[in-house]
Amino acid sequence: MSTKEEYDCIVIGAGVQGSFTAYQLAKNNKKTLLLEQFVLPHTRGSSHGQTRIIRKAYEQDFYTHMMEECYQLWAQLERETGVKLYRQTGLLVMGPEKSENYQMFKNTLQKNKVPTVVLSRDNFSQHIPHVTLAEGDGAVVDITAGVLYADRALRTVQGQFQKLGGVIRDKEKVTDIKPGPTVKVSTSAGVYGAKSVVITAGPWANRLLAHTGLQLPLEVVKINVCYWKEKVPDTYNVKKRFPCFLLTEGEEANEHIYGLPSNEYPGLVKICYHMGSVTDPDQRDKQTDRSDIDILQRYVARCLPKLDPEPAVVETCMYTLTPDRHFVLDCHPAHRNIVIGAGFSGHGFKFGPIIGKLLCELSLGEVPSYDLSPFRIRRFQANPKSAL
Ligand SMILES: Cc1cc2nc3c(=O)[nH]c(=O)nc-3n(C[C@H](O)[C@H](O)[C@H](O)COP(=O)(O)OP(=O)(O)OC[C@H]3O[C@@H](n4cnc5c(N)ncnc54)[C@H](O)[C@@H]3O)c2cc1C
Numbered sequence: 001m002s003t004k005e006e007y008d009c010i011v012i013g014a015g016v017q018g019s020f021t022a023y024q025l026a027k028n029n030k031k032t033l034l035l036e037q038f039v040l041p042h043t044r045g046s047s048h049g050q051t052r053i054i055r056k057a058y059e060q061d062f063y064t065h066m067m068e069e070c071y072q073l074w075a076q077l078e079r080e081t082g083v084k085l086y087r088q089t090g091l092l093v094m095g096p097e098k099s100e101n102y103q104m105f106k107n108t109l110q111k112n113k114v115p116t117v118v119l120s121r122d123n124f125s126q127h128i129p130h131v132t133l134a135e136g137d138g139a140v141v142d143i144t145a146g147v148l149y150a151d152r153a154l155r156t157v158q159g160q161f162q163k164l165g166g167v168i169r170d171k172e173k174v175t176d177i178k179p180g181p182t183v184k185v186s187t188s189a190g191v192y193g194a195k196s197v198v199i200t201a202g203p204w205a206n207r208l209l210a211h212t213g214l215q216l217p218l219e220v221v222k223i224n225v226c227y228w229k230e231k232v233p234d235t236y237n238v239k240k241r242f243p244c245f246l247l248t249e250g251e252e253a254n255e256h257i258y259g260l261p262s263n264e265y266p267g268l269v270k271i272c273y274h275m276g277s278v279t280d281p282d283q284r285d286k287q288t289d290r291s292d293i294d295i296l297q298r299y300v301a302r303c304l305p306k307l308d309p310e311p312a313v314v315e316t317c318m319y320t321l322t323p324d325r326h327f328v329l330d331c332h333p334a335h336r337n338i339v340i341g342a343g344f345s346g347h348g349f350k351f352g353p354i355i356g357k358l359l360c361e362l363s364l365g366e367v368p369s370y371d372l373s374p375f376r377i378r379r380f381q382a383n384p385k386s387a388l
Pocket residue numbers: 012013014015016017018035036037038044045046047048051052053054172173174175200201202203204205208223225272317318319341342344345346347348349350351
């Protein structure tokens with residue numbers, strides 16, 4: 001098949017990361033094509049749904065630093081488009097006062113001068129009614145945190161990309177990538193050429209990378225996204241200033257449980273378990289493990305007494321996990337004009353604007369604005385799970 005069109009850059013995958021990358025490239029006057037295998041919008045990857053948490057509360061400083069600029073980029077997109085994408089709610093972080101994880105969250109917030117409120121056991125229920133703080137747990141609120149309107153954000157950034165002259169082709173699956181000075185990208189509709197390619201294929205990253213001779217140690221898991229009904233409507237509502245929350249660890253398991261106030265679905269609070277079972281992204285509905293829901297039911301019954309401890313709605317989403325849960329933001333080790341954004345490990349949405357900027361810089365051969373060493377592919381070389 002002959003090459004249909006030539007671009008400066010082709011971005012593969014129109015989730016949050018690919019959409020922001022394409023937008024940044026178009027802003028830099030690059031002729032850019034964004035390819036998506038499904039009809040947009042879709043619910044089969046990782047970026048769908050109405051809300052995501054945005055926060056500066058992290059265990060590692062480098063995420064908090066990136067979020068400083070990232071908040072500004074979200075606000076800039078809101079100003080550019082007149083669309084509201086962020087609502088401040090605060091994020092309540094709870095965890096065993098003496099545990100390393102909880103202390104790391106607290107220290108990072110304090111060291112980086114993020115506005116916080118530390119709640120004592122005595123004043124906890126006055127600020128956060130109808131939540132049981134577990135015995136021995138501490139509680140700190142990241143005031144700057146809130147919710148991002150995820151679906152709306154995706155539509156908005158894709159719309160801006162198109163306004164800047166960018167081309168989106170959905171329902172066009174990439175079937176092959178041929179590296180070279182001009183990368184050839186084959187799809188179900190033809191072949192394109194580009195000076196550089198960015199792969200932001202979410203759970204399908206390794207499928208695409210296989211065409212380039214690279215495999216990353218990524219694991220795709222299915223997440224049951226659970227919504228719980230308020231016994232009395234609006235008890236945990238965003239309007240009543242109920243915050244997002246996150247457990248650094250808990251009685252149930254050494255993994256996070258997290259929640260968002262009722263907002264998008266009236267009377268329903270989103271509470272999920274930050275772990276799931278391994279799945280094939282094309283067969284995710286065949287993965288029917290619900291052990292996470294059992295854990296959540298026990299937690300809801302114990303700590304959120306004004307919720308019905310039976311999920312009212314269960315939706316599906318996928319995480320693409322790296323072994324250390326840090327992202328992959330790097331050039332392909334053998335083909336520098338192929339750039340990879342992958343392994344967002346269940347916490348990448350909030351970083352969309354800054355990841356778009358960084359992947360754009362990498363694809364233009366510029367020095368990235370942040371130290372990318374935590375995100376480099378070479379960190380996996382010592383890891384036995386890596387297939388490099
Ligand atoms: C339940 C859940 C809760 C989360 N909560 C938060 C949160 O509170 N805060 C936060 O910051 N993050 C959160 N995240 C994480 C965040 O949503 C993800 O990190 C982010 O959406 C990943 O985006 P992506 O662009 O890498 O992947 P995706 O959104 O999956 O996008 C990849 C795209 O590539 C396309 N594609 C794949 N292969 C091909 C091909 N061959 N040809 C063409 N197109 C292709 C796919 O169809 C897909 O549209 C959560 C994730 C889940 C699942």
